Amino acid sequence: MPSWITETSLRAEHGLAHGSEVHLPEGVRLTPSASQLLAERKIRVKYIGDDGRVFLPDETEAGANQKASVHPLTSANARPGNRCSVCHSQVEKKTELLTLLDSERLVPKTHPRIALRGKLDTLISQTVWVQTQFAASFEKYPVLRHALADLRSFMGNLLRSEVTGDVQSEISMGNLDDETIHRISHHPLKYLGHDHIVPELRHGANVSLLNVLRAMAREAELDACRAFQTDNFELTRPDIVQGLNRLSSAIYVLMLMTLVVESTGSLPELGGIS
Template identity: 45%
Template sequence: MGVLTEIELRDRVRREGPLDTISVEPETLITPAAAQYAREQGIKIVFTDREKGISKEQLKGQKKPEHYTHLDRKNLVPKTHPRIKLRGMLDLLQAVIIKTQVAAQQEGMPQLVGDLEQMLAYARQLLRAEVTGDGVPELRLFGLSEEDIREYSHHPFSKIGVNHLTPSYHMGQVIAELNYLRAVVRQVEVSACDAYLHQDGTPERADIIKALNRLSSAVYVMECKVVAGQYYSRAKGED
């Protein structure tokens, strides 16, 4: 259990300037001197926690603490909240997809650029669904359904004509970028599990978790197609 003292509160004001609100953990002990100083300075002490955050009703129009952000239209949470971390990872995913598109364009793989553009649009849908609570549509990439993608990733030789890959620098820049992209997708999936798995192991947003799992398989399929030579343009092959 923490303690908020007058000295600590005065130090916060000295460092950060005038405060409208200060948030503390639910079991924090507020010393009488700290409570009196807060009243004198017009500082509202708000009890919160990592998951529930602060409602706009609690703030009543006062300035939002800088270390808080909107979880939805009604509630603010610390920026360390698992769902806010997930949104940051989904932002990172989009950035890595675009970086991979640049490498694919430079290597003369316009079809791969297009497939990654489809993936980028889907990643943006995932972020929107996380924020709004809307459902996630089934993933379809390069003409394949989710189950097709899973089948291709499990049996690349029969479906694509190459054995399972162990990526290395010998395979070039595009494979390196795709391999990194796949690793990022897996990290986003872990973040989704942190955000949505209940203590009993049941998921709150199984659709998002499943979609991310299939996305990592889709990236692996792209890697196999690159190695199989399916993404090079005709002009590239003639050079």
């Protein structure tokens, strides 16, 4: 008999940012309320087998899986092409200098979009590490664990959207949407009861770790501007650039939330981050 994933377990164990995705063990099934939660937040589901292969739900969304596994990032199951992005001819042997820009085109690894992917990859790896360092605090303050999990999900979605060309969804952190995060980041004293900070030693280890992520998100935003800025100073992917801009703001808000929680033991009501 398959095990069931409930709404409660989803909220406790996964980042549930709008437009992101969750990875569940192969063979489990979702309860109606769990399915509704994922649908409301437009969260994609992927199933992971014991051998690490990734599957998509079947048409009934019942937890059964496709026979063919898919790429964990792009969800594709077709072999990519090897077409040169300059001359448009097929490349018989891909050298170490080249890598895939999309499912068909090869570009040098120095391409600005490949540089951006590297920066996002580093940001995600550092975020997962910060999550492990925060483990003790998260047990005491689950609000922080859930907020950072949502931001980690958003980072993965940014990377997927850049690779696939899909439009990036707006950021969310718990029940805080893009506009609310932006507003709190500009007026923290009004909403959190603490004014802006420039991180320093007295703010403690957790704030310091989050600040590293905030700075890396800012660096990724600059790389995105370099990758997508045209000669007319327009952006071909404004959704990616805005997403990274809001990501650094959200991490800053989480820094302030952490400082307030560690100082006072509680947070003001912010729309039900849980």
